[in-house]
Amino acid sequence: MSSLTESRTRFKPxxxxxxxxxNQLDSWVAPLLTVVVLLSLWQIISWASPLREDLFPGPLAxxxxxxxxxxxxxxxxxxxxxxxxxxxxxxxxxIISTPLALLLAHQPLLRKGVGPLVSAMQVLPSIAWVPAAIxxxxxxxxxxxxxxxxxxxxxxxxxxxxxIDMIPAQYxxxxxxxxxxxxxxxxxxxxxxxxxGYVAGLxxxxxxxxxxxxxxxxxxxxxxxxxxxxxxxxxGRDLADLPLVMLVILTILLVGxxxxxxFFAPIERKLLRDRGMTRTGENYG
Amino acid sequence: xxxRLNEVSLSYPGTGLVIDRLSAEIEDGEFIAVLGASGCxxxxxxxxxxxxxxxxxxWLEVPEDGAxxxxxxxxxxxxxxxxxNVDLALKLAGKPAPERQQRVEELLNLVQLGHASGKKPHELxxxxxxxxxxxxxxxxDRQVLLMDEPFxxxxxxxxxxxxxxxxxxxxxxxxxxxxxxxxxREAIRLSGRILVLSSHxxxxxxxxRITGELRNNPAEAAALADELTTILxxxxxxxxxxxxxxx
Numbered sequence: 001m002s003s004l005t006e007s008r009t010r011f012k013p014x015x016x017x018x019x020x021x022x023n024q025l026d027s028w029v030a031p032l033l034t035v036v037v038l039l040s041l042w043q044i045i046s047w048a049s050p051l052r053e054d055l056f057p058g059p060l061a062x063x064x065x066x067x068x069x070x071x072x073x074x075x076x077x078x079x080x081x082x083x084x085x086x087x088x089x090x091x092x093x094x095i096i097s098t099p100l101a102l103l104l105a106h107q108p109l110l111r112k113g114v115g116p117l118v119s120a121m122q123v124l125p126s127i128a129w130v131p132a133a134i135x136x137x138x139x140x141x142x143x144x145x146x147x148x149x150x151x152x153x154x155x156x157x158x159x160x161x162x163x164i165d166m167i168p169a170q171y172x173x174x175x176x177x178x179x180x181x182x183x184x185x186x187x188x189x190x191x192x193x194x195x196x197g198y199v200a201g202l203x204x205x206x207x208x209x210x211x212x213x214x215x216x217x218x219x220x221x222x223x224x225x226x227x228x229x230x231x232x233x234x235x236g237r238d239l240a241d242l243p244l245v246m247l248v249i250l251t252i253l254l255v256g257x258x259x260x261x262x263f264f265a266p267i268e269r270k271l272l273r274d275r276g277m278t279r280t281g282e283n284y285g
Numbered sequence: 286x287x288x289r290l291n292e293v294s295l296s297y298p299g300t301g302l303v304i305d306r307l308s309a310e311i312e313d314g315e316f317i318a319v320l321g322a323s324g325c326x327x328x329x330x331x332x333x334x335x336x337x338x339x340x341x342x343x344w345l346e347v348p349e350d351g352a353x354x355x356x357x358x359x360x361x362x363x364x365x366x367x368x369x370n371v372d373l374a375l376k377l378a379g380k381p382a383p384e385r386q387q388r389v390e391e392l393l394n395l396v397q398l399g400h401a402s403g404k405k406p407h408e409l410x411x412x413x414x415x416x417x418x419x420x421x422x423x424x425x426d427r428q429v430l431l432m433d434e435p436f437x438x439x440x441x442x443x444x445x446x447x448x449x450x451x452x453x454x455x456x457x458x459x460x461x462x463x464x465x466x467x468x469x470r471e472a473i474r475l476s477g478r479i480l481v482l483s484s485h486x487x488x489x490x491x492x493x494r495i496t497g498e499l500r501n502n503p504a505e506a507a508a509l510a511d512e513l514t515t516i517l518x519x520x521x522x523x524x525x526x527x528x529x530x531x532x
Contacts, residue, residue, distance in 0.1 A: 170360045173337050177354040178377045178425065188373060192364050275363040276407025 057243040062250070065243040074232065075247075079255060082213060082228040085141070089148040090209045094202065096149070097156035102186060104157065105164045115161075118154045126151035126208065127215035139223025144216045151212030152205040159201010163194030195271055203264045210256050229255075287311045287461050288334060288352075288429060293343035294486075295329055303329050305486035306343065313428070316455050316462045318472035320513065321482030322521040327465045328357075330487065331431050334463065352429035352463075353422040357437060359414040361406040367417045368393060368402035374424035392420040396450065412443035419451070423458070432464045436471065448474055469513045473499075473506050481516055484524035490516060 039059045046058030053061050069075040104111040104118075129150050133143040171193055175185040191198075217230020225231070229252055236244035288311040295304040303326040311317050321327040332338040334347055335354045361370045368389045375385045393399050396416040406414055415435055422430055436444045452475060455462055466472050472479045473495055481491040493513070499505050 170356060170358075171362070173332075173335075173354075174356070174360050174362075176337055177335055177351075178374050179351070180377045184377055188377070189362065192362070195364070274405065276405065 054242060057246060062243045062246045065241075065247045069244070069247065074227065075251065078227045078229045078232045078248075079251065081226045082217065082230065083255065085144055085148065085228065086206075086210055086213050089145050089213065090152060090206055092145070093149050093152035093156060093205060093209060097153045097205070098160065100153075101157040101160035101164075105161055105190075106182075111161075118157050121150065122154035122158060125215075126212035127219070130216055130219045133216070134220055139220050139225050141225065143220050144213065144225070144228075147216040148209050148212045152209035155208050156198075156201045156205040159204060160194060160198045162201070163197020164190060166197060167193045196268075196275075196277075199264070199268050199271060203260070203268070206259065206264065207256070210252075210259075214252055287313045287315060288348075288463065289346040290334075291344050291346075293330075293333065293340045293345055295326065295333060295338065296341045302486040304333075304340075305488050307487065307489060308343075309480060309489060311461060311463060313461055314459045315478065316464065316476045318476035318479045319463065319465045319482060320469060320472045320479050320517070321465075321467060321487065322484050322517050322524065323467055324524070325482045325484040325520070326487035327467075327482055328433050330482075331433050331463065331465050334429075335431050348428050350427050352431050353425035353427045355415075355418050355422040355430065355432045355435045357434045359406070359411075359418040359435075361414055361417055361421075363406050366403050366405055367398060367409065367413075367420075370406070370417055371420045371424050374421045378425060388424065392424055393417075395423070395454070396420045410443075412439050412447060415439065415447065416450075419454075423454070429461045429463070432462065434466055435464075437466070437468070444471070451475065467517075469510045469517065470506075472513075473510055479513070481513060484520045490520070 043058040043060060046053070046056055046061070049056050066075075104114060126147050129147045130143070133146040137143045137146065167190065171189050172185075175189050180188065213228070214230045214233075217225075217228035218234050221231045221234050229248060233245060233248045233252075236242070236248060288309075290307055290309045292306045292308055293304060294302065294306050296302045307330070319327045319330065329338060331354075333340050334345065335352050336347070337354075361367075362373070365373065371389045371392055372385055375388055380388070390399065390402070393402050396419050398413060398416050398420065401409060401413060401417075406417070409417065418435070422432075436447055439447070448471070451462075454460075462476075464472070464475055477495055479491075479493045479495060480489050481493070482488065483490045491513075493509065495509075499509065
């Protein structure tokens with residue numbers, strides 16, 4: 001008996017497996033650390049470089065430009081103008097694309113004809129539309145919005161179409177059995193079921209809208225156009241002011257990422273959580 | 286009014302004849318089980334009665350307001366809670382909001398899920414999901430209820446409990462229930478009549494009445510189960526053999 005007790009006490013747990021809670025901080029710390037490392041590398045290379053600082057500015061020289069741009073108000077005004085254009089343009093794109101995608105989803109013949117064209121439009125870089133838009137509308141907001149819409153609409157349409165295509169066939173049977181009319185089916189079953197694909201399309205549509213806007217603002221400067229971030233970039237180029245150019249590039253990146261993180265990421269997370277799904281890899285690490 | 290099938294056939298392009306001139310009469314308030322090996326066309330038969338598939342030939346008579354349907358895998362909408370899933374059936378049936386709220390509560394209590402009304406499908410167990418689906422099917426308030434192997438994916442204990450609940454509900458509501466299954470014991474336990482379907486194409490092989498006496502006599506029920514299982518096995522083997530020859 002005593003030997004048994006002894007042998008029992010000798011057992012030690014080989015490894016304690018602790019369940020690690022999904023730490024929200026991890027998803028912030030890792031990318032932040034990457035940015036810090038990249039900025040440090042950039043600064044070191046800039047110091048070590050034989051080029052003059054105005055030809056190869058490091059992040060410190062770029063940051064030194066910030067107070068001046070903030071003081072004269074140009075950066076805030078440019079970000080405000082661009083954001084207004086991007087958000088309002090994106091909203092118009094959503095209003096146009098959503099019914100169009102629904103129409104294509106329910107009219108197979110139309111989809112066969114127009115579908116490939118929409119996909120082709122998605123491949124075409126929207127900057128290619130800028131010269132045509134300037135010829136048509138001059139240096140006005142119409143030019144900027146045309147380019148932005150042509151950039152964003154195909155992505156949103158394709159996203160919603162993909163979402164609808166992925167709806168399980170059984171939902172259609174359910175709709176029929178419950179006696180839903182076509183509109184009731186679209187409203188209560190089709191649209192909510194297609195939501196993950198739709199949000200993915202909106203996310204991509206936003207990225208395209210923001211990119212197209214920058215391209216349009218970069219080329220279409222002057223006329224009745226208010227100063228945008230893209231035009232600020234062009235001003236930097238005209239003045240051969242590389243720190244200004246780099247600062248504006250970082251601003252464009254930051255605004256894009258912030259909208260993504262503060263707006264689209266939480267929507268997508270909530271959508272997936274509500275349906276008992278998680279994004280691949282989100283819970284690991 | 287029950288359901289009448291008259292010389293109903295169904296064929297799919299590619300697979301050929303699935304159901305061959307099937308005739309049956311299901312009385313109002315009857316609980317009938319359609320028993321067959323997998324792939325014998327019993328789900329297709331149910332889909333035809335539900336109006337989801339048109340027959341290739343023959344005709345069928347179903348009540349004017351159609352039939353409620355319960356799917357094999359619950360088929361709940363994942364973005365809606367249990368009560369919202371049930372509510373959708375009432376909403377689509379055109380019931381006004383105040384009436385709906387009370388009815389949803391009643392129906393969820395009926396399937397003993399009143400406590401889980403705010404839960405999403407992924408937060409429920411398989412058995413609970415099927416009970417929500419049953420509540421939704423009952424919400425449609427139709428005389429005929431079609432059930433497509435609704436308990437096939439559940440564990441034995443849950444299935445047992447749901448069998449009892451379903452029998453009680455049937456007695457309570459007097460609905461006409463057509464229950465498709467490949468489980469012989471389930472068919473004997475639940476129904477008052479069993480239609481045994483052949484495989485490829487589906488025809489009625491046997492019709493058996495199940496009396497309360499037989500159901501409550503374990504020896505007799507087991508003997509019938511053995512007999513029906515032998516028929517199904519023979520059908521399955523025949524089906525596999527034809528498959529092998531045609532391949």
